[in-house]
Amino acid sequence: MKRTAINIVFTGHVDHGKSTLIGRLLIDTDSLPESKIEEVTNVSKELGKEAELAYVTDYLKEEREQNITIDTTQIHFKTRKRDYIIIDAPGHIEFIKNMITGTSQAEAAVLIVDVNEGVLEQTRRHVYLLNLLGIEKIVVVINKMDLVGFIEKRYLEVKDEIMKFLDELSLKPLCVIPISAREGENITHKSRIMPWYRGPCFLKALDYIRPDKVTYDKLPLRFPVQDIYLVDGNRIIVGKVASGYLHKGQEVVVLPSGEMQRVESIKTFNKDKKKAETFESIGICLHNTASIERGSILSQRDDVPKLSNTFNATVFWMSETPWIDTKPHELQCSTQEVTCRLDSITKKMNSSTLELLNKDMDRLLRYEVGEVVIKTERPVLTESFDYRSEFGRFVVKDEGYVVGVGIIM
């Protein structure tokens, strides 16, 4: 059965129209159950408004009463070409952790800019975060064209402004589209009020996005151990293949011990397999499992990565409490969980203006990004985030709460 879905996150400054655009897209493509449309219309009326399209995803009472998205939502949607998972993200700075939660599940993004307001603080921060999290496929829409009489001049100014900023991060958008989410212009068909615009409508632009080519299976084998079960007297090592393939009979190297082992069998419920591919959740039996525990990593023989207890990373900090070198935190990277400390900060900047900072260089403050050196209590495997590697991304936690997001460059 062939079916692929592409996950797209909607980003941009608060109130620029992300949720409205999603609502408009779903309604104009007949993607919503009738009861949902009725519900949105009724609630809007109760709150004394015209049908508020944002309510399709803004479901919480608090979101609707305050007209703001609090938490990220995922909603399924189909075109003739393919399936989509649309991820709405909040624009308010206070909910940035929810925006990041949504973005971490996406492979492409829509960036929305209000034509009246232009590029603002969260527009820039969201672009920076998309870039940090490895999302390069971006469709830019300039929204609320109705407010400027659908005139090209103001569109060009804002387009220029956002292009300059994207360029600073070496990002190239797939296209820039003038729209009115509220009025439904340039959404599912080309707008007749803006004949000066010659590019595709929004829906078409989405269909143009090419999904990531899955290259993980061409990468060397990495199998992070999730757990070990005892089933009918057999010790079964379970986990999900992070990259490459695993074969029955294959010689693998177990990290951190460095031991060589042979894969005796690959297990799924009720049957053994000869081969497991990337992203498969499986179990395997090895000859000797004494040195293996959660967080161990199996790799192929001719490509054994090095573990280290010191590494460089770029970290976005989300906690009100600054990150300082004296306080230990938990670090989670794949199934590796280890205590870590901030060793030093090489460079840090404001995640919206991208301005380099040189004050308080011993600590990372909320919403700052730093190029940092991290020390871990035990050696861990980290790899470059190219190909969005499982070992190129991690979170820093304080008593279980995610306070920092890290990427290995």
Next chain:
Amino acid sequence: MDYLSQLESRSIYIMREAYNQFKNIALLWSIGKDSTTMLWIARKAFFGNIPFPVMHIDTSYKFKAIYEFREVYVKKWNLDLLISKNEAEIQKGMSPEKGKLDCCNALKTEALKLTIKEHGFRALLLAIRRDEHGIRAKERYFSPRDEHFTWNYKDQPAELWDLFSAETGAEEHMRVHPMLHWTEFDIWQYIMREGVPTVGLYFAKEGKRYRSIGCSPCCAPVDSDADTIKKIVSELKKTRVAERSGRAQDKEDTYTMQKLRSLGYM
């Protein structure tokens, strides 16, 4: 890997994370199609020996077919079945006529509270899906609930990639949602592919079938001629009727589900 196998693999990964992090967990089996599919996948994740109980919250108002199905598969799959029942309230005569919200609260949420307390469960596996309801679309895979079962939906923890945070306070428990990314359509496709058994109520009889099942007084069938899985799949391709349209809880008023869920409802 094909699409359904990817969905399955992700669900297996999440269940194994939950078991690794919490050990003392339970799987909530409403005996509907979603939780039966979850159970099917759990049997794969744990190689046929699910190392924790499977809990059925029994309001005593469930369809007869549900009880029959339960008896058959508890034996066939060798499940450690745990029945959660608020006997005191049932004795006192709690029923949907006394108010649907109150009834759901007493016979489901309160029953669950009692059982969690008795067994000290640290986490529960629930088969909710994002596409079922606006409020469920806001959920995380790992979602903490405090001692009063409150869901702090206004301040949910960040959840990145496949890195799940398992920290909960002493009195809290984690709701884990391994099926969150599936759609109703995916579920039926998977049921068809795998031959997952389902309660007969889902299949049309005399022009009606149930799309969602729970307590008999609060579920209504929808018009349908789909009497096979294949027909259900093609019906879902076309329909614009919401899955839970036959569910009374969803209808009461717009935010009934939000209220119920913030109080700890599934």
